[in-house]
């Protein structure tokens with residue numbers, strides 16, 4: 535059964551190739567090893583439009599809708615799980631979108647593949663909360679990730695975070711603050727705030743809004 539599942543995934547990954555950014559996966563897996571294999575994003579997209587990342591893009595609803603609404607940007611959906619990325623690629627392919635690609639990559643390795651000072655915004659949508667404190671290091675707003683994002687972002691660029699999880703939101707605020715980021719435009723109820731205008735819903739958000747859960751939202755930029 536497991537083999538069939540794997541073969542099915544392999545086939546779907548092959549079909550997804552036009553939407554997948556090829557990265558060198560043979561690099562040393564130790565995160566503290568400083569090593570780079572930068573992707574030529576101008577070659578990947580065929581143009582030099584500014585780059586925006588969604589990290590932890592899941593099945594890609596936000597990335598696809600965001601790319602459609604922002605044709606002047608190139609969007610990269612970053613996701614560590616190949617089995618959800620194939621769904622995201624299928625959505626992009628069905629819609630024929632040309633300013634969106636996906637990268638199967640853990641956020642901890644992004645600085646190996648994306649050149650410093652080249653990213654114009656980062657979206658963190660409903661990141662896994664990792665409720666146990668012993669796993670806090672895996673939260674995508676842990677200082678170890680904020681250090682990487684700071685390196686990637688162009689001057690003045692922002693991180694946009696949305697979550698339904700108050701504990702993760704509190705953790706993130708402390709983490710942004712401790713990592714010398716400026717926090718702005720905070721709401722504890724996105725869908726009853728002025729920030730809802732132009733908001734693009736994610737898969738998880740659609741589910742939480744149906745359950746009447748408030749959505750927390752902030753913007754943060756490196757000082």
Ligand SMILES: C[S@@+](CC[C@H](N)C(=O)[O-])C[C@H]1O[C@@H](n2cnc3c(N)ncnc32)[C@H](O)[C@@H]1O
Pocket residue numbers: 589590591592593612613614615618639640641642659660661662674736737738739
């Ligand atoms: C809760 S889901 C949210 C998916 C989507 N953003 C949404 O709002 O519908 C979080 C996603 O982040 C991905 N993720 C978690 N840690 C990651 C990491 N270190 N690097 C890349 N993706 C990660 C998970 O695999 C998962 O697909």
